[in-house]
Amino acid sequence: MTRYLLRRLLQIPIGLWVIGTIVFVLIHLAPGGPVVALSGEYATDDIRHEIERLYGLDRPLLEQYVTYLASLASGHLGTSYLHKASVLDLVLERLPVTLAILVPAAILSSFVATLIGLWSTPQAGARHRHGLPMLSLVAHSLPSFWVAQGLVLLFAFSLHWLPVQGLDDARRAAPDLIDRLRHLVLPIMTLALHQIAMSAMTLRAALHAEVHRPYMTTALAKGLTFAQAKYRHALVNALLPLIALFGGRLGSAFAGAIAVETVFALPGLGRLIVSAATNRDHPLVLGAMLLICLGAMIGNLIADIAMNRLDPRLQIEGGHAYHR
Amino acid sequence: MLITANRPGPLAALAPWRRRSGRVGLAMLLCLAAIALYATAFPELHLGNPALRAPSLRHPFGTDDLGRDMLIEIARGVGPSMLVGGIATLTALAIGAIAGLIAANGSMLVDDLVMRAAELTATIPPLLLAIVLGALFGNGAVLTAIILGVSFWPMVARVVRAAAFALRGEAFVLSAIALGRSYTSIAFHHILPGVLPIALSMSGIIFGGAVLAEATLAFVGLGDPAVTTWGQTIAHAGGFMHVAWWLWLFPGLALVAACVGVGLLTDTAHAQ
Numbered sequence: 001m002t003r004y005l006l007r008r009l010l011q012i013p014i015g016l017w018v019i020g021t022i023v024f025v026l027i028h029l030a031p032g033g034p035v036v037a038l039s040g041e042y043a044t045d046d047i048r049h050e051i052e053r054l055y056g057l058d059r060p061l062l063e064q065y066v067t068y069l070a071s072l073a074s075g076h077l078g079t080s081y082l083h084k085a086s087v088l089d090l091v092l093e094r095l096p097v098t099l100a101i102l103v104p105a106a107i108l109s110s111f112v113a114t115l116i117g118l119w120s121t122p123q124a125g126a127r128h129r130h131g132l133p134m135l136s137l138v139a140h141s142l143p144s145f146w147v148a149q150g151l152v153l154l155f156a157f158s159l160h161w162l163p164v165q166g167l168d169d170a171r172r173a174a175p176d177l178i179d180r181l182r183h184l185v186l187p188i189m190t191l192a193l194h195q196i197a198m199s200a201m202t203l204r205a206a207l208h209a210e211v212h213r214p215y216m217t218t219a220l221a222k223g224l225t226f227a228q229a230k231y232r233h234a235l236v237n238a239l240l241p242l243i244a245l246f247g248g249r250l251g252s253a254f255a256g257a258i259a260v261e262t263v264f265a266l267p268g269l270g271r272l273i274v275s276a277a278t279n280r281d282h283p284l285v286l287g288a289m290l291l292i293c294l295g296a297m298i299g300n301l302i303a304d305i306a307m308n309r310l311d312p313r314l315q316i317e318g319g320h321a322y323h324r
Numbered sequence: 325m326l327i328t329a330n331r332p333g334p335l336a337a338l339a340p341w342r343r344r345s346g347r348v349g350l351a352m353l354l355c356l357a358a359i360a361l362y363a364t365a366f367p368e369l370h371l372g373n374p375a376l377r378a379p380s381l382r383h384p385f386g387t388d389d390l391g392r393d394m395l396i397e398i399a400r401g402v403g404p405s406m407l408v409g410g411i412a413t414l415t416a417l418a419i420g421a422i423a424g425l426i427a428a429n430g431s432m433l434v435d436d437l438v439m440r441a442a443e444l445t446a447t448i449p450p451l452l453l454a455i456v457l458g459a460l461f462g463n464g465a466v467l468t469a470i471i472l473g474v475s476f477w478p479m480v481a482r483v484v485r486a487a488a489f490a491l492r493g494e495a496f497v498l499s500a501i502a503l504g505r506s507y508t509s510i511a512f513h514h515i516l517p518g519v520l521p522i523a524l525s526m527s528g529i530i531f532g533g534a535v536l537a538e539a540t541l542a543f544v545g546l547g548d549p550a551v552t553t554w555g556q557t558i559a560h561a562g563g564f565m566h567v568a569w570w571l572w573l574f575p576g577l578a579l580v581a582a583c584v585g586v587g588l589l590t591d592t593a594h595a596q
Contacts, residue, residue: 019448026457026460030461140587141532141536141583141587142580143536143543144540145543146558146572146576153565153566153569153572248446251447254449254452255451258451258452258455258540259543259544273452273455277455277458277459280459282460285459289448289456293447300443
């Protein structure tokens with residue numbers, strides 16, 4: 001376990017190094033190279049030289065590469081042109097808003113997905129419910145921004161139950177917790193709806209495999225009903241793929257927040273990235289991507305560790321049973 | 325991705341009309357194609373209509389604030405969406421199939437390297453990669469499609485590699501080895517045809533993912549400004565949603581129909 005953990009921990013800096021190198025190469029490959037990327041197409045020669053000097057772009061490429069990696073290693077992701085602030089600070093400042101919709105959505109969706117997964121798994125030999133894969137395909141094909149607008153149309157414009165967008169009611173003098181929660185209901189619902197389909201399908205597939213195992217027969221012979229046996233014995237074993245899915249989808253969850261934050265005008269990480277991309281604020285776009293990749297890698301690592309702790313069988317092959 | 329037991333045979337993705345779900349998918353795509361044809365047949369209906377009219381016989385999907393007919397507006401988005409989805413899917417299938425075959429037939433080290441690269445690619449969300457590379461290299465639709473395709477290759481590579489591993493012990497592969505065929509020849513002539521149907525059944529997931537990612541890009545204003553896409557149309561609808569629900573409803577339905585249609589056609593539901 002320790003050896004495996006060390007190997008996995010080592011994979012994170014290696015992964016970041018690879019992505020960082022690719023980013024470095026891409027910046028130099030971009031039309032006009034980094035100077036145009038930094039100064040825009042219409043800058044005067046004076047400004048170009050100034051930028052070359054300022055960012056060390058007149059130095060040899062190898063030296064630039066080493067400097068770039070050294071600054072990455074020390075946590076300096078650069079300075080945003082638009083905000084004139086450290087990229088790391090900007091991301092950390094916006095992160096709480098994004099987490100405030102991602103975390104409740106994850107909890108809500110796993111709860112609902114578990115219920116759907118349990119409900120849709122029939123006893124061995126019984127009729128299968130064929131509708132769910134179809135429903136999941138449709139749910140998976142729903143664009144989250146479109147669903148978000150639909151929810152706004154229904155709950156905000158027609159029913160007047162919830163606010164349309166924003167984080168706080170601008171008419172209030174001070175931010176108020178209840179009001180803020182009301183603003184977060186629709187974004188959380190949108191994100192959760194999107195995640196439920198995938199989680200439910202994963203859990204269902206795992207449960208379908210588990211209900212045929214001999215221990216289920218034992219549980220039924222012991223006198224448990226099928227529902228009890230499913231809940232007490234099969235569910236625990238079927239949770240592993242769901243945990244793997246969770247760890248693997250952390251990065252995508254941040255990407256999914258981009259559209260939802262745009263619809264609801266929430267000042268989160270997603271909108272920060274979009275505005276950075278619109279304004280060609282390269283350090284911010286690239287820094288945010290590196291941080292999200294780091295987050296995704298940590299998510300994968302935590303999921304792997306959790307699975308190892310939960311299922312000792314995985315340790316036999318050095319934790320590779322799920323990748324192979 | 326688990327292949328469930330009720331898959332209707334390995335050729336399900338290749339002969340969609342043999343399945344009921346495949347026929348439904350085909351019908352959905354034909355509807356979209358019919359709309360696209362209607363738009364090219366009657367381009368004069370597009371502009372200069374009364375603004376913000378609810379759906380009627382003359383304008384089945386209503387008109388928007390600029391007096392554009394929504395049916396034709398949506399029809400103009402069929403081509404770009406299909407193009408993006410198609411290019412992304414082909415890119416992902418090509419890279420994924422080759423990488424998967426290399427991993428399955430190469431040495432342990434090669435296998436490890438390819439699969440680590442796959443894991444690394446999988447940590448970068450497709451949408452984010454498209455935003456980053458779009459910011460650096462421009463927002464062209466074809467480039468976006470290729471970027472999205474590249475970000476989906478690990479999915480294909482994993483499935484192809486697993487299927488290729490399973491085929492390696494088969495008698496026809498062993499006899500090819502005994503006949504002295506090269507590894508490359510065996511991989512392409514004997515293993516690739518066997519893994520292709522499974523790889524193709526992934527194409528629905530990739531197509532849907534790519535089309536939705538492109539729509540999201542267009543929605544947040546990072547799409548190709550030169551083409552009309554459904555994401556743009558929906559973003560435009562946002563400002564008038566409270567007075568004109570049809571501006572919101574129909575482009576979204578078209579988007580869902582395209583993704584579900586291709587998903588049904590390629591039997592994605594059973595490949596998930």
